[in-house]
Ligand SMILES: Cc1ncc(C[n+]2csc(CCOP(=O)(O)OP(=O)(O)O)c2C)c(N)n1
């Protein structure tokens with residue numbers, strides 16, 4: 001049995017039902033091995049898109065999405081997207097073909113040290129060196145991707161390893177060591193600090209902000225009377241979705257960081273009041289990090305559950321603080337009402353939000369990206385569930401992520417909202433969506449510029465020194481239609497609702513191209529960071 005066959009066996013055994021992929025010489029043996037198996041090849045138009053799709057799959061299902069790309073340039077195309085998955089704690093595996101072992105260092109076709117290139121942006125990276133162990137390596141990669149704080153794993157697949165007949169694999173490798181359990185001493189010390197707090201606050205990293213992990217966080221938060229907020233926006237504590245809660249973060253006296261490094265997004269601690277005590281709990285933490293009162297390394301979900309259980313043995317005084325923060329987070333500024341309803345003149349981004357609201361409140365999944373329009377969509381909507389570009393601060397992922405999401409949840413409407421600049425990164429994935437019958441709806445806020453950068457230029461250099469950030473009011477709807485998708489062009493606010501309804505009912509991928517009035521992103525006056533995406 002070849003390494004490629006062992007790999008595909010292990011994918012099937014691991015429950016992987018599709019590979020988000022872009023073909024190349026070095027991986028055709030894996031394609032061949034999928035014939036007759038329950039593993040579909042979702043063939044994309046760019047390797048980064050394949051990784052974004054696997055990333056969305058990982059975030060939504062909490063099981064690893066798997067991408068497969070070719071060697072050298074193919075693999076290098078995927079790197080930026082891998083960083084996005086890393087910063088979003090997304091469980092996924094990227095596999096890439098690689099030059100044969102015997103030609104290493106000799107200038108093989110498309111030879112580059114792919115493991116070294118991937119290493120800074122993944123949880124783990126290695127090359128499968130023994131065809132007999134290809135399945136075992138893959139199983140280990142799936143395990144590492146989901147364990148502890150989830151994240152992407154990279155595997156190189158040397159061509160000869162894939163094509164060589166493999167013997168007996170021998171004993172399987174031990175599964176990855178789980179992070180340690182929270183010690184009783186740490187649990188008691190953390191709960192004691194929380195009990196002293198008047199305004200405790202829990203902030204989570206992206207993984208703890210999703211699915212079953214978030215439920216564990218909520219149990220702790222409810223018990224101790226602390227508001228809990230996920231920090232997942234590149235704008236950090238200035239995440240427009242936090243709305244008025246941003247202003248209240250500086251009032252917290254004890255802050256618990258769950259799987260959330262004290263990084264740029266928290267202004268390295270400056271986002272909190274001087275004297276606030278910061279507790280950091282993560283799969284790996286350094287106890288000597290500046291600004292941290294107490295650090296504990298522990299497996300996050302069991303540790304959070306243990307904290308909730310220890311806390312439940314005490315009585316916690318009633319406090320209005322938690323509700324106050326949650327109310328401030330939900331409340332939209334009163335002067336937005338008129339903008340949401342305005343049917344005359346240029347279309348404000350909030351008017352687009354008003355048209356999207358019934359759909360995302362009814363359960364459509366919202367995928368949003370960066371840029372100013374992306375911030376408006378995040379600020380102006382309260383969807384049941386959403387995926388955003390994330391702490392990587394990268395733009396361009398929303399369209400392919402919507403495709404990965406639709407594949408994960410085939411009967412759920414998926415709406416991807418993004419700026420016109422952002423749309424250009426992966427517009428051709430509409431073709432992928434069409435071929436694979438994944439009818440996503442793309443809504444473009446078209447202001448004919450890279451408005452986030454245009455706005456920064458005005459703010460930093462002055463209104464007379466804007467340069468280089470113009471685009472055209474392009475008919476992206478016609479581009480979509482040329483690819484076979486459904487296209488809608490919206491120039492007046494009252495056209496929005498019917499256009500969206502037609503797009504959602506089209507039964508094929510759709511693009512709603514909305515000419516909007518480019519506006520600077522909303523701010524809520526916190527002391528946070530201002531990211532650039
Ligand atoms: C991969 C990547 N390239 C560049 C940027 C910098 N960047 C952030 S927002 C933005 C402009 C986005 O323009 P558009 O999608 O049209 O949204 P708008 O701000 O106009 O609403 C740019 C260039 C980035 N964050 N990520």
Ligand SMILES: [Mg+2]
Nearest residue numbers: 419420449451
């Ligand atoms: Mg724009």
